[in-house]
Amino acid sequence: MYNSKISELFNEIADMLDLEGDARSFEARAYRKAALVIGSLQEDVGDILKNKGIDGLTELPGVGKTLAERIKEYVETGKIKKYEDLKKQYPIDFDSLTKIQGLGAKRVFKLYKALGVKNVDDLRKALENHKIRGIEGFGEKSEEEIKKGLDFFFSTGGRMLIGTALPEAESIVRKIEASGLAQKVTIAGSTRRMRETVGDLDILIVSSKSDKMMDFVAGLDEVENIVVKGPTKTTVMLKIGLTCDFRVVEKESFGSALQYFTGNKEHNVQLRQIAIKQGYKLNEYGIFDKADRRVAGSDEKEVYAKLGMDYIEPEMREARGEIELAQQHRLPKLVTINDIRGDLHVHTTHTDGLNTLDEMVQKAVSLGYDYVGISDHTKSEYVAGGMNDKQFVSYFKEIDELQKRVGDSIKVLKSGEIDILKDGSLDLSNKTLEMMDYRLCAVHTNINMSKEQMTNRIIKAFESGYVDILAHPTDRLINERAGIQLDFDRLFQSAADNGVVLEINASPGRLDLNDELILKASQYKVKFIIGTDSHKVEHMDFMRYGIGMARRGWLEKKDIINAGDIKSLLKALNR
DNA sequence: GCCGTTTTCGGCCCGACTGTTTTCAGTCG
Numbered sequence: 017m018y019n020s021k022i023s024e025l026f027n028e029i030a031d032m033l034d035l036e037g038d039a040r041s042f043e044a045r046a047y048r049k050a051a052l053v054i055g056s057l058q059e060d061v062g063d064i065l066k067n068k069g070i071d072g073l074t075e076l077p078g079v080g081k082t083l084a085e086r087i088k089e090y091v092e093t094g095k096i097k098k099y100e101d102l103k104k105q106y107p108i109d110f111d112s113l114t115k116i117q118g119l120g121a122k123r124v125f126k127l128y129k130a131l132g133v134k135n136v137d138d139l140r141k142a143l144e145n146h147k148i149r150g151i152e153g154f155g156e157k158s159e160e161e162i163k164k165g166l167d168f169f170f171s172t173g174g175r176m177l178i179g180t181a182l183p184e185a186e187s188i189v190r191k192i193e194a195s196g197l198a199q200k201v202t203i204a205g206s207t208r209r210m211r212e213t214v215g216d217l218d219i220l221i222v223s224s225k226s227d228k229m230m231d232f233v234a235g236l237d238e239v240e241n242i243v244v245k246g247p248t249k250t251t252v253m254l255k256i257g258l259t260c261d262f263r264v265v266e267k268e269s270f271g272s273a274l275q276y277f278t279g280n281k282e283h284n285v286q287l288r289q290i291a292i293k294q295g296y297k298l299n300e301y302g303i304f305d306k307a308d309r310r311v312a313g314s315d316e317k318e319v320y321a322k323l324g325m326d327y328i329e330p331e332m333r334e335a336r337g338e339i340e341l342a343q344q345h346r347l348p349k350l351v352t353i354n355d356i357r358g359d360l361h362v363h364t365t366h367t368d369g370l371n372t373l374d375e376m377v378q379k380a381v382s383l384g385y386d387y388v389g390i391s392d393h394t395k396s397e398y399v400a401g402g403m404n405d406k407q408f409v410s411y412f413k414e415i416d417e418l419q420k421r422v423g424d425s426i427k428v429l430k431s432g433e434i435d436i437l438k439d440g441s442l443d444l445s446n447k448t449l450e451m452m453d454y455r456l457c458a459v460h461t462n463i464n465m466s467k468e469q470m471t472n473r474i475i476k477a478f479e480s481g482y483v484d485i486l487a488h489p490t491d492r493l494i495n496e497r498a499g500i501q502l503d504f505d506r507l508f509q510s511a512a513d514n515g516v517v518l519e520i521n522a523s524p525g526r527l528d529l530n531d532e533l534i535l536k537a538s539q540y541k542v543k544f545i546i547g548t549d550s551h552k553v554e555h556m557d558f559m560r561y562g563i564g565m566a567r568r569g570w571l572e573k574k575d576i577i578n579a580g581d582i583k584s585l586l587k588a589l590n591r
Numbered sequence: 592g593c594c595g596t597t598t599t600c601g602g603c604c605c606g607a608c609t610g611t612t613t614t615c616a617g618t619c620g
Contacts, residue, residue: 033592042603046592080593118609120618153617157610205620218620244619246608251619261620263607276605281620288604293596299605 018062022090023055024111025099026083031110031121032102049078052282054087058532059504062091077335109135117165117243118158126151139166164241168253175213176258177494179524179561182207184256185217188238195232198223200270204277205261208330210564212494212527217260218277226264233262269301271316276300282335283328290323290339298323331567336535338570350567353560355579360389360431361456361487361519361547362556366411367392368400370552373418379553381426387582389429390415391456391547394443396435405448408432412451427582429453433487438462440476442483449482454589456519456547458487459500467501474507478514484589485545486511488521488528496525504533508540517577517588518542520569522562523549534569543588544571545578 026047033044053076054061064072065088073084090096106125113124113136127133130151131142142148143166148159185203192201198221202208205218223229230250234242243251243259250262265273276284277300291298295306302313303322312322320327325342329350332338341347362376363369369376373390380388392411393402403411412430419428434457435443442449442457449455457477465473477483489507492499511518518537521528526549529537534544546562548555566576573579577588 040592043592045603049593078593082592118618122617153611155611161609216620244608249607251608277620279620281604285604292604297605301606 017060018087018091019054019057019060022061022087023051025090025096026051026054026086028110029096029099029102031114031124032106034121035106035125046078046080046083049282050076050083053078058530058536061087065091107134112136112169113139116162116169118161119165123153126153136166136169175215175495176256177213177524178207178210178527178564179558180256181214181217181258184238184254184258185219185260188217188219188233188236188260191236192219192221192229192233195229197225197229197232199267202274204274205279208278209280209333210331210561210568212530212565214258216258217254219260219262220270220274220277221262221264222267222270223264229264230262263300265300267314268310269313272298272302272313272319273300274316275319278330278333280334283333283339286335286339287323294323296322329567331564332570334531334568348570348572351563351571351573351576351579353563355573355576356385356546356559356563357581358385358387358389358427358578358585359383359548359550359556359559360429360454360485360545360578361391361433361521361549362388363392363433363549363551364390366407367397367402368551373414375553376550376556377418377422377426377428379556381422383556383559385426387427387429387585389431389454389456391431391433394432394434396437396443397433397460402435402443403432405445408444408448409451431456433458435460436474436477436483438465438473440473440480442477442480446482453586454484455482456485456487457483459491463491463500465501467503470500471503471506474502475510478510478516481514483514483516485517485519485547487519487547488523488526488549489518490528490533492528493525494527499528504536508537508542511537511542512540516542518544520544520546520562520565521549522546522558522560522565523555524558524561527561527565529565529569531565531568534566534571538569538571538575544576546576547578 030044030047033040070084070088073079073087074081086096108124108128110121110124113119114121131147133139133142143163148154149156185207189201189203192198200222202220204220206214207217221229226247230245233250234245234252238254239252240255241253243253248264252260254260288298291303297304302310303319305311312318317327326345326347328338328342359380364373364376377388393400395402395404415428415430430453432452434455436457436459437443490499518529546566548558550556577585
């Protein structure tokens with residue numbers, strides 16, 4: 017697992033190169049770009065190196081011969097000489113210090129030269145003694161700003177789940193709409209792209225009363241304090257511990273501004289480069305020709321069209337090849353939430369759910385679903401009240417009775433979330449498994465096995481012929497647990513060979529598989545389901561997060577079996 | 592240091608806001 021460390025080292029190298037003068041700023045940029053690419057890569061660079069050698073590394077965008085060598089050097093020796101050399105000259109913890117709002121490499125270096133600040137502890141002491149305000153280029157305000165940044169640095173734990181961020185953003189949008197000050201309001205940024213976690217919120221507003229609008233957002237109940245406030249841009253810290261940027265633009269610029277603030281950054285950089293090649297300038301105000309006339313801008317689709325490409329859905333804008341596909345008019349037609357016909361991962365009070373079978377089924381009816389699959393835990397999950405074979409039999413009887421009561425309004429499918437045990441066997445008898453409409457299986461225990469053992473364990477279960485769906489394949493919990501070790505190539509190949517469908521678990525804390533693994537699994541021609549893993553009725557609304565992940569993984573309706581009617585669903589499950 | 596629909600050399604995205612400036616550097620996204 018080298019990605020995060022190498023990304024960190026490359027960023028620090030970039031920080032130090034920035035201090036070497038303008039001549040090296042492009043070199044610094046190259047390191048930063050590579051750091052970004054490597055940092056957001058699912059596959060480990062160590063594995064890439066092992067499997068494909070140095071050529072596998074240079075295939076990564078932004079990684080050329082030199083940086084590939086540096087990665088190899090780190091994987092093999094645990095060190096990068098260039099980094100060590102620079103570090104002798106700049107013995108400073110840039111990684112932490114530059115994370116503090118308002119501090120970049122240059123100001124950090126000034127603090128080091130003037131006060132010997134090497135890390136956040138030194139910085140805190142310097143702040144306590146009010147030493148910062150005297151340094152050239154720093155004043156009282158800077159000192160306060162840095163203090164606030166430092167407090168925030170110690171108080172937050174990184175990025176927030178989309179499941180928390182999106183509802184917050186939607187609530188703010190509703191308030192702005194109700195204010196009557198805005199003609200248009202929309203969510204942009206990584207929230208619009210449905211990333212699994214977001215670092216801040218971006219809200220774009222069209223308003224003819226820009227000043228009043230900025231006052232309004234600065235005064236929202238959700239706001240803890242104001243970070244910056246100008247006539248068109250305001251940044252606030254929200255009480256939930258997330259910063260939020262508000263931008264006001266003219267309606268002529270709405271499309272290009274939405275495009276720009278949706279990102280991601282690399283996608284935008286590529287778009288601007290394409291604009292330049294075509295003789296245009298692209299910024300958040302529009303596309304401008306040589307005579308500085310706006311040729312597009314009010315509509316986002318128009319911006320893409322003007323650059324000679326099809327409209328790219330926000331979830332795909334990650335600079336993963338979508339721009340090339342858009343230019344060739346070969347983009348996939350992404351699945352939408354309206355395509356979903358049922359939910360196959362639902363718990364009830366029979367195990368650790370908080371709502372009854374009836375209540376969960378009624379919720380499915382209210383969502384307009386054609387079918388719902390009930391999948392409570394098996395006995396190995398004793399903390400969740402998992403059931404044994406006998407209990408499952410009476411559970412199925414209850415489902416039959418319920419089906420009679422609800423009639424044709426919905427089809428209720430019998431299943432279970434069956435533990436794949438340590439030895440690869442399943443937690444129920446074959447007889448019980450055969451009574452199910454489909455079998456949703458998952459790893460919950462002994463999660464610390466080696467990559468090879470864990471992969472063998474799951475493949476053995478696949479080969480039993482009783483696994484229809486592998487639920488939350490990596491068993492990760494975002495921001496809490498990394499997940500089990502797996503050889504994904506072998507796993508996905510085996511899923512394809514054995515007709516096992518992979519779950520995209522829509523629970524916001526899981527989102528498993530995530531976008532990168534979906535893209536990887538797709539290469540093996542596997543099918544997917546999106547399941548909410550609901551433990552109460554409200555959880556069934558999590559489907560949209562799973563849809564977000566599926567769309568980020570470029571999936572179409574045909575790839576997702578619960579986007580099909582009951583007939584095609586059962587056909588896909590019964591091999 | 593990367594990269595190629597003008598290229599193996601010579602470019603490299605672009606603008607808002609702030610503080611401390613006296614015209615701009617630094618930071619951020």
